[in-house]
Amino acid sequence: MRKSLAIAWKELYTTYTDRTLLLIMLVTPLALATIIGLALGGFINDTSNDVPVRNIPVALVNLDEGGGPSGMVLGDIYVSALVEGADTAGLSTGDEIVCEAVGGGAAADGAADGGATLYDLTNTVLLDSAAAARAGVDAGEYAAAIIIPADFTARATPDFTTGEVRIEPVSVEVYASPARPIQAGIVHSIVQAITNQIATGEIAIAASIGALVDSAADPEIGARLQALSASPADASAIFACAFSPSYAPIEVQQQVVSGEAAGEGGVFNPLIYFGATNAVFFMMFTARGGAGSLLTERRQWTLQRLIASPTPRPAILLGKMLGTVVNCIVQLIALFIALTLIGSVIAGELQFIWGRNIPAILLMIVTVSIAAAGLGALITGLARSEEQANVIGSAVIIVMGLLSGSFFPVQALESAPVVRVLPYLTINYWAVDAFLSLAIGEGSILLNVALLLGLGAVMFGIGWWAFNRQLDIRG
Amino acid sequence: MPHLLQVEGLARQFKINSKGVIDAVKGISFYIDTGEVYSLLGPNGAGKSTTIAMISGLIEPTRGEAFIDGYSIQREPLQAKRLLGVVPQEIALYPKLSARQNLEFFGRMYGLSGSMLARRVDEVLDIIDLAERQHDKIETFSGGMKRRVNIGVGLVHQPRLIYMDEPTVGVDPQSRRRILDTVLRLRDELGMSVLYTTHYMEEAQELSDRVGIIDHGEIIAEGTVGELIRQVGEEDRLVLHVGDQVLPAGLTERLRAEVEGITEVHVEQHMPEDALSPDTILTILAKRGRKALPDLLQVAASAGLDVISVEVREPDLEAVFLHLTGRALRD
Numbered sequence: 026m027r028k029s030l031a032i033a034w035k036e037l038y039t040t041y042t043d044r045t046l047l048l049i050m051l052v053t054p055l056a057l058a059t060i061i062g063l064a065l066g067g068f069i070n071d072t073s074n075d076v077p078v079r080n081i082p083v084a085l086v087n088l089d090e091g092g093g094p095s096g097m098v099l100g101d102i103y104v105s106a107l108v109e110g111a112d113t114a115g116l117s118t119g120d121e122i123v124c125e126a127v128g129g130g131a132a133a134d135g136a137a138d139g140g141a142t143l144y145d146l147t148n149t150v151l152l153d154s155a156a157a158a159r160a161g162v163d164a165g166e167y168a169a170a171i172i173i174p175a176d177f178t179a180r181a182t183p184d185f186t187t188g189e190v191r192i193e194p195v196s197v198e199v200y201a202s203p204a205r206p207i208q209a210g211i212v213h214s215i216v217q218a219i220t221n222q223i224a225t226g227e228i229a230i231a232a233s234i235g236a237l238v239d240s241a242a243d244p245e246i247g248a249r250l251q252a253l254s255a256s257p258a259d260a261s262a263i264f265a266c267a268f269s270p271s272y273a274p275i276e277v278q279q280q281v282v283s284g285e286a287a288g289e290g291g292v293f294n295p296l297i298y299f300g301a302t303n304a305v306f307f308m309m310f311t312a313r314g315g316a317g318s319l320l321t322e323r324r325q326w327t328l329q330r331l332i333a334s335p336t337p338r339p340a341i342l343l344g345k346m347l348g349t350v351v352n353c354i355v356q357l358i359a360l361f362i363a364l365t366l367i368g369s370v371i372a373g374e375l376q377f378i379w380g381r382n383i384p385a386i387l388l389m390i391v392t393v394s395i396a397a398a399g400l401g402a403l404i405t406g407l408a409r410s411e412e413q414a415n416v417i418g419s420a421v422i423i424v425m426g427l428l429s430g431s432f433f434p435v436q437a438l439e440s441a442p443v444v445r446v447l448p449y450l451t452i453n454y455w456a457v458d459a460f461l462s463l464a465i466g467e468g469s470i471l472l473n474v475a476l477l478l479g480l481g482a483v484m485f486g487i488g489w490w491a492f493n494r495q496l497d498i499r500g
Numbered sequence: 501m502p503h504l505l506q507v508e509g510l511a512r513q514f515k516i517n518s519k520g521v522i523d524a525v526k527g528i529s530f531y532i533d534t535g536e537v538y539s540l541l542g543p544n545g546a547g548k549s550t551t552i553a554m555i556s557g558l559i560e561p562t563r564g565e566a567f568i569d570g571y572s573i574q575r576e577p578l579q580a581k582r583l584l585g586v587v588p589q590e591i592a593l594y595p596k597l598s599a600r601q602n603l604e605f606f607g608r609m610y611g612l613s614g615s616m617l618a619r620r621v622d623e624v625l626d627i628i629d630l631a632e633r634q635h636d637k638i639e640t641f642s643g644g645m646k647r648r649v650n651i652g653v654g655l656v657h658q659p660r661l662i663y664m665d666e667p668t669v670g671v672d673p674q675s676r677r678r679i680l681d682t683v684l685r686l687r688d689e690l691g692m693s694v695l696y697t698t699h700y701m702e703e704a705q706e707l708s709d710r711v712g713i714i715d716h717g718e719i720i721a722e723g724t725v726g727e728l729i730r731q732v733g734e735e736d737r738l739v740l741h742v743g744d745q746v747l748p749a750g751l752t753e754r755l756r757a758e759v760e761g762i763t764e765v766h767v768e769q770h771m772p773e774d775a776l777s778p779d780t781i782l783t784i785l786a787k788r789g790r791k792a793l794p795d796l797l798q799v800a801a802s803a804g805l806d807v808i809s810v811e812v813r814e815p816d817l818e819a820v821f822l823h824l825t826g827r828a829l830r831d
Contacts, residue, residue, distance in 0.1 A: 031608040039596045326592035330653070333556040334609040335581040 028336045032344025033351060036315065040352050046314075050356050054307035055363050058300040081208045083107065083149040084158035084170040092179035099181055099223055100173035103197075106219055107149040107171075147212065159200050168208035171216055172198040181223060296371075300364040300378055301460035302431040305453050306422070308353050309397050313418040315349030316401025319492065320411045342489060346398050353394035361386065380463040389463065389470055392477045393456040399481030399488070400452060406491030429453035452480060502570050503531035504661055504693050510554050510564035511717075524550045526717040527564060532661065537687050537694040539704035541817060542714035543827070548697040549589065551714070552663050555695070556586055568661060582610065585659030585692075589666040591646045592653070595639035599630055599649045602638060603656050610657035620656050627682065628652040644675025651682060662686065663695040668703060683707055701817040713821060720824050729815045732823040735763060736789025738796065739811040740782040747780060748803040759795045761787040766822065783822065 040046055085107055089100025150167075152158045158170035180195040199216050201209030319342075322328035331341050364378040379386050404421065408414035426432065429451045448454040459473035510528045513521045525547045532538045540548045554561045555568075557577050566573045571580035586592075593602050603621045612620060625631040628648040638646060647667060654662050664683065668676045680703060686692040698704055704711050705725050713721040713728070721728055752765040764785040769778040786792045789812050800807050813819070821827070 027613070028609055031605060035594065035597070035605055038601075039594065042596060325595075326588050326590035327594060329558055329588060330586055330592040330606065331609060332558055333581060333584070333586040334606065335578040335611065336609050337578070 026340075029340045029344035029347060032331075032341060033348035036318070036345065036348025037351060037355075040315075040348075050307065050311050050352075051359055051363070054303040054360055055367075058296065058303040058360075058364060059367055080148040081146060081169075081211060082167045083147045083212055084152050084161050084167045085149050086152050086155045086158045086170065086172045088155065088175045089173045089177040090175045090179070092176070097178065099178040102223060103171060103173055103216070103219055104151060107144075107147055107215075108151050109144040147215070155198075162200050162202050165202065168202055169212040170198075170200040171212065172200065174198070296364060296368050297378055297464045298457075298461065300360070300368075301457045301464075302426070302429070302453065304357055304360040304364070305393060305397075305456045305460075306426045306431040308356050308394065309400065309422045309425070309452065310419075311356055312349055312353050312394070312397035312401040313404055313414070313422060314401075315352055316345070316398060316405045316488070317408075317411065317414045317418060319345055319405050320408065320414055323495075324411060338493065342492075346402065346485070349398045349401060350391075350394045353397055354390055357390040357394065358387075361390070378464065379460045380466050382463055382466070385463055385470060386460075388474060389456070389459045392474045392481075393452065393459075396452045396456075396477040396481035396484075399484035402488030402492070403484040404488070406488035406495075409495075425451040425453050429457060452477060455480075502567075504534050504536075504569055505532040505555070505695065506567040507531065507551075507555065508565050508567075510551060510561045510566060512550055512554060512559065513562045523717055525554070525561075528714070528717070528719055529564075530712050530719060530722060532693050532695055534660070534693055535687060535691045536709045537683065537696060537707050539708040539711045540695070540697040540714050541699070541701065541704040541711050541821070542697075543699055546714045547717040548714055549665055550717075552665055552695070552697060556584060556663065557581060582657070583660045585654035585657070585662035587651050587654040587662060587664040587667055589669060591638075591650050593638045593646065593649055596637060598635050598637050599641070599652075600625070600634040602649060603652055606653045607656040612657055620658065624652040624656050627655060627685070629678070642675075644671045644678070647671050647675060647679060648682070651679065655686070659692070661693045661695065663697075665697050666699070667696075668698070668700065680707060701821070705817050711817065713817070713824065715821075715825050721820065725817065728817060728820045732785070732815060732819050733787070735785040735787055735815060735819065735823075737811075737813040737815070737819045737822070738782075738784040738786055738789050738793065739813065740784065740796075740800070740807050741809045742780050742782065742805055743808050744775075744777040744779060745805060747782075748805055751800070751803050751805065752782075754799055754803065755784065755796060758799050759786070759792050761789070761792045762796070763787070764823075766826065785819065785823065 040050075085103060087098075087100040087104050089098050091098040149171075152161075152170075155170070155172045158167070158172060161167045162170050174195070174197070177195055177197070197216055197220055199209075199213050201213065319328060322331070328341075332338065361379060365376065368376045368378050400421070401418070404414055404418045408417055428447045430448070431453060455473045455476050459470040462470055462473075507528060507530050510525055511523070512525045513523055516522050528547070528551055530538070540551065542548055550559070553559045554564075555566045555573060557573050557580070560574070568580040568583045571583070573580045594605070597605065600621060603624055604617060607617045607620060622631070625634050628651060630645060630648060630652070633641070633645065638649060641649065651664065651667060654664070667683075668679050671679065683694055683696065684707065687694060694707075696704070696707060708725060710722065710724055711728060712719045721731065747767065752767065755765055756762055762784055766783040768781045768783065770781055771778045784796065786796075793810065793812065797807060797810070
């Protein structure tokens with residue numbers, strides 16, 4: 026083991042005293058991720074260069090059973106907002122007089138301001154089953170599924186009769202595809218906006234009634250409002266127009282591929298996504314180079330010198346792989362820290378780029394480093410020369426990067442069915458998926474860890490066997 | 501008492517394609533005793549490096565076995581390798597590490613550590629005369645200095661036997677002299693055994709206690725330098741350079757017939773650098789060569805051949821090789 030550690034130390038020393046190598050390992054992915062992140066992100070207020078997104082496929086499951094004092098079904102608000110021409114019987118449009126009095130009557134579509142409506146932005150399909158919606162997301166049919174729970178109205182509606190306005194916490198599930206982080210982030214933003222509007226509307230109803238009574242210019246309207254204040258159920262029904270897109274539309278300027286919200290808020294941030302993809306992508310080159318240095322050592326005869334020493338061949342291979350894995354780990358940790366700093370500086374507050382679960386992040390970093398070293402060993406074992414390893418290795422890594430969306434979101438290629446499957450065969454996909462899950466703070470990474478370790482072990486085994494066959498070196 | 505190195509019938513075949521194999525080494529046997537310099541002398545491709553690769557455990561022999569101090573390199577590789585120092589023909593060093601770091605790294609591979617390692621590295625730096633440049637990276641060294649560090653790495657664990665595979669290839673005369681002196685010092689002062697491969701006859705002649713002449717994968721002669729030279733008798737070697745002239749027909753037969761003492765005439769073509777046509781060299785073995793020289797030149801002139809230069813060489817290993825194989829070592 027001491028000999029393996031000495032070999033690993035030599036690997037690390039030669040790496041970290043080579044400025045060119047450090048530039049490729051650290052500065053390049055950092056710069057690339059930052060540039061792409063800023064180019065696509067909402068960190069810059071100027072939206073003139075933003076990229077429009079339309080017709081995001083969304084599944085909506087409204088399980089809301091109503092139950093509020095007004096008899097309304099608040100879940101229908103999501104349906105009304107997202108599904109054009111939907112039948113929302115539980116959402117009364119109320120009395121137009123009230124809406125006129127509150128200055129309603131705004132155009133339903135944001136297109137009047139040059140923006141797109143939610144109908145333009147999403148292509149939402151109403152489903153009955155949450156399981157079917159989730160399955161649709163898993164299959165790539167939808168970018169996200171919105172699932173309104175059965176007790177949504179019951180929990181979200183304030184009780185006017187007690188004189189205290191209080192809304193219980195309630196959650197709406199957004200089941201998003203990690204393969205479509207941008208679209209998923211936008212859907213998340215929309216749901217957040219609708220939900221905020223519902224909460225705001227409920228609170229505003231109670232607070233506004235008294236003021237409206239006093240300020241109504243028309244005595245007839247004042248008298249009717251006076252009567253309504255004595256009947257909260259009727260008031261809720263009438264004020265329901267506040268939730269209707271026809272009168273109080275959820276204001277949506279054209280949604281863009283942007284990173285307005287931070288990763289810790291659970292919404293897509295390009296710096297998170299492209300930070301993860303670029304970190305993993307460039308780390309793969311480090312791993313390939315580290316494993317490939319066996320071929321360099323064979324060419325310059327230091328490998329033969331090691332084999333001629335009383336050092337078992339497995340110890341030599343272990344030392345080389347150990348050095349490679351540690352190099353990858355250091356690179357990913359350095360990029361995590363640097364991207365966190367950049368993200369924090371831009372946002373003006375500390376934002377951990379891949380979330381705050383540091384042990385899980387470290388576990389993922391170690392795991393993906395092992396997997397990448399395994400791939401490097403496989404390429405090294407199968408290649409006959411450094412040149413061959415460079416060509417094959419670079420091609421494999423670039424293809425894996427492309428398939429897993431290192432340079433652009435892979436959903437842009439979703440029309441080809443095979444592209445939906447191929448990302449699952451890449452180390453990049455499972456690594457980036459795990460980092461995004463950690464960033465959002467949702468989902469388990471255990472499957473990712475298991476798959477990556479398995480992939481790494483299999484590739485290392487094949488690479489070791491193949492390279493060992495080559496070690497019968499002619500003098 | 502067993503020999504320090506005992507090589508018994510080592511052979512190695514290589515597949516050259518799906519159908520054929522090539523016998524790179526065809527059952528070589530020799531031994532080296534403690535404190536002895538043994539040279540394997542032969543042209544490029546003769547099988548020297550393959551033999552050494554088998555002895556150092558880099559490749560498996562097709563048959564045969566090698567023992568270092570009784571340890572089989574095939575069956576007890578770790579014990580055998582501890583006794584062997586390796587100096588390959590290539591500069592097998594890490595260019596980004598300093599001379600000292602290279603020595604320390606390979607010292608660790610032989611199990612050295614701590615103060616023992618530091619002491620041995622200091623001693624080796626003295627032997628190779630590079631103590632002052634020990635902290636400089638190898639990539640900044642001249643070719644000769646790299647060669648010396650290359651040798652130093654082979655010495656750091658105090659092996660009992662060190663092999664040096666063509667250690668003077670590509671170095672300037674000054675560095676070459678220094679390397680040869682180092683080899684002699686290892687034997688004379690440190691009592692080490694050296695297995696030395698070269699295709700330079702002069703080096704083998706100067707350094708070796710015994711020489712094995714290897715050709716086409718076989719040892720064709722073995723012994724001390726004196727013993728080998730006696731195999732070709734007292735013949736001198738006359739080397740005639742005639743430039744790009746075409747040899748007159750029947751000249752070699754006339755030389756044998758008309759000049760007393762000539763035993764063999766070899767004609768070689770040699771292409772000098774930047775030349776458009778090859779030079780022709782006549783190598784003639786003759787008893788009392790200096791006495792035969794006037795007659796030889798007269799016959800050549802009468803045949804219309806203009807001899808540009810003549811060298812007369814005393815009997816040496818080159819002549820032995822020529823005598824045994826009909827070819828020069830540099831072929």
